[in-house]
Amino acid sequence: MSSLFGYEGKKVVLTGGTTGVGAAAVERIAELGCTDLTVLDIKEPTGPATRFIPTDMSDPTSIDAAVEAIGTGVDVLFNNAGVAGVHATDFVIRVNYLGVRRLTLGLVPGMPRGGAIVNTASIAGQGWPDNLAKILELIAIEDWDESLAWLAENDELVSADAYGFSKQIAQVWTMYSSVHTASAHGVRTNSVCPGPIDTPLMDDFIKTMTEQVIQWTVEQSGGTMLTADDIARAVVMLGTDASVAMNGHNMIADHGFSASMTTGQVDFSGLG
Numbered sequence: 595m596s597s598l599f600g601y602e603g604k605k606v607v608l609t610g611g612t613t614g615v616g617a618a619a620v621e622r623i624a625e626l627g628c629t630d631l632t633v634l635d636i637k638e639p640t641g642p643a644t645r646f647i648p649t650d651m652s653d654p655t656s657i658d659a660a661v662e663a664i665g666t667g668v669d670v671l672f673n674n675a676g677v678a679g680v681h682a683t684d685f686v687i688r689v690n691y692l693g694v695r696r697l698t699l700g701l702v703p704g705m706p707r708g709g710a711i712v713n714t715a716s717i718a719g720q721g722w723p724d725n726l727a728k729i730l731e732l733i734a735i736e737d738w739d740e741s742l743a744w745l746a747e748n749d750e751l752v753s754a755d756a757y758g759f760s761k762q763i764a765q766v767w768t769m770y771s772s773v774h775t776a777s778a779h780g781v782r783t784n785s786v787c788p789g790p791i792d793t794p795l796m797d798d799f800i801k802t803m804t805e806q807v808i809q810w811t812v813e814q815s816g817g818t819m820l821t822a823d824d825i826a827r828a829v830v831m832l833g834t835d836a837s838v839a840m841n842g843h844n845m846i847a848d849h850g851f852s853a854s855m856t857t858g859q860v861d862f863s864g865l866g
């Protein structure tokens with residue numbers, strides 16, 4: 595019997611658990627009683643995971659092999675692995691969306707009712723309302739290669755900011771897929787949308803977004819950058835039974851930056 599915030603007796607799978615948010619989440623999930631915690635990553639984790647399945651989330655064959663090895667009965671799936679826009683557009687979308695979709699659809703039929711899926715999205719995807727029709731067009735495509743063909747056809751839209759677009763898809767996918775996971779399987783799907791976090795990925799964000807923009811975002815939301823553990827706590831919370839009422843929700847975790855933006859309280863002068 596698991597407690598409201600606990601992971602006792604739960605079978606958990608987490609992608610991207612070797613560094614950053616995922617590594618911090620592995621620590622927290624183990625601390626909360628999980629004794630069946632599988633990490634999928636390209637690099638071997640050092641934390642308290644109970645099983646490591648080397649998996650490349652950009653590669654459908656690798657994902658299908660992981661689904662086969664994991665089997666059924668996953669209570670909580672954390673789709674956390676992600677890459678920044680320093681890579682080729684199709685690679686960013688494969689890891690940040692297509693891989694998430696494939697792993698989810700591979701595991702959800704075997705998940706028990708009451709299970710949960712938590713995606714790590716981003717406030718970088720807040721612009722999804724502007725592109726909703728196009729994103730739903732992409733989501734309607736089930737086949738991996740046909741999705742890549744759609745991306746090539748829509749390169750102008752996607753490549754301008756491949757990371758931002760991938761996280762727009764992540765937010766829309768969270769809402770869209772939650773309807774199916776809940777109605778067909780009794781499994782909730784939600785996401786956490788963090789602001790800038792002090793993880794190894796930050797170096798790549800500085801290359802694509804500039805240090806000035808990142809620092810400004812931090813200054814406009816209390817002056818302290820989020821830590822991997824700050825976001826791990828939010829991610830882990832959405833996977834627990836404390837969140838049973840939530841489905842299809844993109845939970846902002848940005849020290850209030852988005853609230854400040856929405857209500858016109860940010861100071862743009864620091865951007866020069």
Ligand SMILES: NC(=O)c1ccc[n+]([C@@H]2O[C@H](COP(=O)([O-])OP(=O)(O)OC[C@H]3O[C@@H](n4cnc5c(N)ncnc54)[C@H](O)[C@@H]3O)[C@@H](O)[C@H]2O)c1
Binds near residue numbers: 635677794796822
């Ligand atoms: N760092 C930030 O500022 C920030 C902000 C918002 C959202 N995010 C999101 O948070 C999530 C975690 O990122 P992080 O900041 O902890 O970065 P990170 O680079 O520390 O962690 C990413 C993890 O994913 C793994 N990974 C990378 N490519 C992979 C692949 N092809 N297959 C399997 N695993 C792979 C890495 O080995 C690593 O363990 C990502 O989805 C990222 O987009 C990060």
